[in-house]
């Protein structure tokens with residue numbers, strides 16, 4: 095489970111943390127990532143000056159604006175889930191072909 099923590103402290107709330115959370119929820123639903131990604135709220139994450147503070151797993155971001163939700167989601171959330179899924183897919187488990195063996199008969 096990848097956890098997205100969104101600051102809901104007063105400064106981040108004024109900068110749109112609720113709107114950002116709503117957008118991210120919609121994107122999680124759209125990509126059918128329920129059960130793989132969840133969103134929780136947190137109080138002040140000590141980075142109030144720029145915009146909404148967000149943590150994705152262990153990575154922290156600040157200055158995220160609600161209108162950046164889609165770009166942020168696909169770059170920082172979806173890409174991580176996609177990489178995780180790819181590394182567990184059967185295709186990813188297959189050893190790469192040895193170079194130079196093709197046509198060597």
Ligand code: FES
Pocket residue numbers: 101102103104105106107137138139140141142146147
């Ligand atoms: S209120 Fe969000 S980081 Fe301080």
